Amino acid sequence: MWPPTFVLLLLGLVFAISRSSSSSYEATVISQTCGKTNYPSLCISTLSEFSTEAVVDEKDLVQISLKSSIQRVKIGRLEVSDVSDLLPPMDSLVRSAYDTCVELLDGTAHLLSMSLQLFKPAVSVPTNVDDVHTWLTAALTNQDTCMESLDMIPPGHDHVVLKDKITGNVEDLTKHVSNSLSIYVVMMKKNGEFADIPIVGGNRKNSFPDHHFPSWVSRMDRKLLQSTLLPFHPTFIVDKDGNGTHTTITDAVRAVPHNSTERIIIYVKSGRYDENVKVGMTKTNIMFIGDGKGKTIIDGTRSVYDNFTTFHTATFAVTGNGFIARDITFENSADPNNHQAVALRVGSDHAVFYHCNMIGYQDTLYVHSQRQFFRECDIYGTVDFIFGNAAVVFQNCNIWARKPLDQQKITITAQSRKDPNQNSGISIHKCQVIPTLDLQSVASSYPTFLGRPWRLYSRTVYMESYLGDHIDQRGWLEWNDDFALDSLYYGEYKNYGSGAKLENRVTWKGYRALQEKEALGFTVGQFIDGSTWLPATNISFMDSLSSIV
Numbered sequence: 001m002w003p004p005t006f007v008l009l010l011l012g013l014v015f016a017i018s019r020s021s022s023s024s025y026e027a028t029v030i031s032q033t034c035g036k037t038n039y040p041s042l043c044i045s046t047l048s049e050f051s052t053e054a055v056v057d058e059k060d061l062v063q064i065s066l067k068s069s070i071q072r073v074k075i076g077r078l079e080v081s082d083v084s085d086l087l088p089p090m091d092s093l094v095r096s097a098y099d100t101c102v103e104l105l106d107g108t109a110h111l112l113s114m115s116l117q118l119f120k121p122a123v124s125v126p127t128n129v130d131d132v133h134t135w136l137t138a139a140l141t142n143q144d145t146c147m148e149s150l151d152m153i154p155p156g157h158d159h160v161v162l163k164d165k166i167t168g169n170v171e172d173l174t175k176h177v178s179n180s181l182s183i184y185v186v187m188m189k190k191n192g193e194f195a196d197i198p199i200v201g202g203n204r205k206n207s208f209p210d211h212h213f214p215s216w217v218s219r220m221d222r223k224l225l226q227s228t229l230l231p232f233h234p235t236f237i238v239d240k241d242g243n244g245t246h247t248t249i250t251d252a253v254r255a256v257p258h259n260s261t262e263r264i265i266i267y268v269k270s271g272r273y274d275e276n277v278k279v280g281m282t283k284t285n286i287m288f289i290g291d292g293k294g295k296t297i298i299d300g301t302r303s304v305y306d307n308f309t310t311f312h313t314a315t316f317a318v319t320g321n322g323f324i325a326r327d328i329t330f331e332n333s334a335d336p337n338n339h340q341a342v343a344l345r346v347g348s349d350h351a352v353f354y355h356c357n358m359i360g361y362q363d364t365l366y367v368h369s370q371r372q373f374f375r376e377c378d379i380y381g382t383v384d385f386i387f388g389n390a391a392v393v394f395q396n397c398n399i400w401a402r403k404p405l406d407q408q409k410i411t412i413t414a415q416s417r418k419d420p421n422q423n424s425g426i427s428i429h430k431c432q433v434i435p436t437l438d439l440q441s442v443a444s445s446y447p448t449f450l451g452r453p454w455r456l457y458s459r460t461v462y463m464e465s466y467l468g469d470h471i472d473q474r475g476w477l478e479w480n481d482d483f484a485l486d487s488l489y490y491g492e493y494k495n496y497g498s499g500a501k502l503e504n505r506v507t508w509k510g511y512r513a514l515q516e517k518e519a520l521g522f523t524v525g526q527f528i529d530g531s532t533w534l535p536a537t538n539i540s541f542m543d544s545l546s547s548i549v
Helices: 004-034 040-050 058-085 092-117 129-150 160-190 219-226 249-255 516-520
Strands: 207-209 236-238 264-268 271-274 277-279 286-289 296-300 316-318 324-326 329-332 344-346 351-354 357-359 365-367 371-375 378-381 383-388 391-395 398-401 410-415 425-429 432-435 448-451 459-463 489-493 511-513 541-543
Touching: 004 040, 004 058, 004 160, 040 058, 040 160, 058 092, 058 160, 092 129, 092 160, 129 160, 219 286, 219 324, 219 351, 236 249, 249 264, 249 277, 378 383, 398 410, 410 425, 410 459, 448 459, 448 489, 489 516
Parallel strands: 236 264, 264 286, 271 296, 277 316, 286 324, 296 329, 316 344, 324 351, 329 357, 344 365, 351 371, 357 378, 365 383, 371 391, 378 398, 383 410, 391 425, 398 432, 410 448, 425 459, 459 489, 489 511
Antiparallel strands: 207 541
């Protein structure tokens, strides 16, 4: 029989070998996974520092990375607040940039926290694959938008210390969030949950009704969207003449309870409402119903000329999830010489706009982030007038190019996907791309392009849409020399009209005439939801591309 001392030594040796083997395996998993991120050295140091438990697979690494990112955003938010308290009063431009960044940092913290909550120990993968992918994509977009706002502050400004402090924190946070997104994508590809980027939805094929709305739109919401009558019972009524619960839209939004899980209906009667409206992150599940395009009008005049960041020029801004609007005009009537002036900014997940107008000149519609759907809307503008980094589908919409300023070229889209792992992009499906009357007679003097790459991995497709003869034969425009021409993803599929001819299109590496399989990846069912459509009515079904029988 072995003496007790020998047994203890043997057990210690076994434990040491086991621990060494475990540590070696953990280091291997971390090294292999981090090698697929954009910032591998940071990834390894972060995961090694925060890894206090045994790492089994990439799921553990995603959780660790998310926790690290959440800690970074909290530290950055606190440091930014501390610095601002020590500085003299801010002028309007600095204040706008600062407020933009603070709002976006808070939004990032929320998105990261929601993502972490979906990683439950009892399941091998998150409950909803597309949710986490969307939220991490949006979190990364937030930091990019903050940096854009800070860039508006000129060198040598009195508040350069504040600018530098925010910039340092945001750059650091961007790297952490980018790594979290990369690790998540590595995990989901390993589990076969989705195919390689850019087709996020994989090979799932869905059918849906002719009046197809995403599956996140409930049966009752569909009825409210499609009805020509007013069978609904609004929670609040906005009427300028005092015949409602509120005389301003802003007051009605303030009255909405925070984080509502029930649908809140705000009925806005006809009239022009000169307001800048903000539906914040905690104002969830709101539905706006107006009296019709051109009847219920929400109008503002803010622009970058007035020392607002582009983010804060929006006449109407919504970040509360589950937002729906129908029969409303969103307008920014700032003079076109004032340049960027947003009519509508959307950072709401599962947002739907139906029978709405978006009217402006440069930067009319800011599809900032998350999943969005526009149906039977009219969008008017001149330069980059549909822009941002949401995963968004426009269907049966009219996209109107307006006469721009002298020497300007008309660019319809400016998509801002910056990271190859982001699941964002602009899909324009079964729409009409047409000129306004003031442009028709002079269209040859103002070439119109389908889009230009705002960021390195810009992604936009046009499918089964009418393209008018005002579209330049090249189709697409460079942003700056050869920037992003190899890495962007621009595609066209079975469009028609004089502007849809492909013979003289650009020959960039990133441009392609889409095949059917690729085009399916950008339909409503796959691109912004990835789940089957619900047969809410007796309307006959059709496939996700009308060209498929």
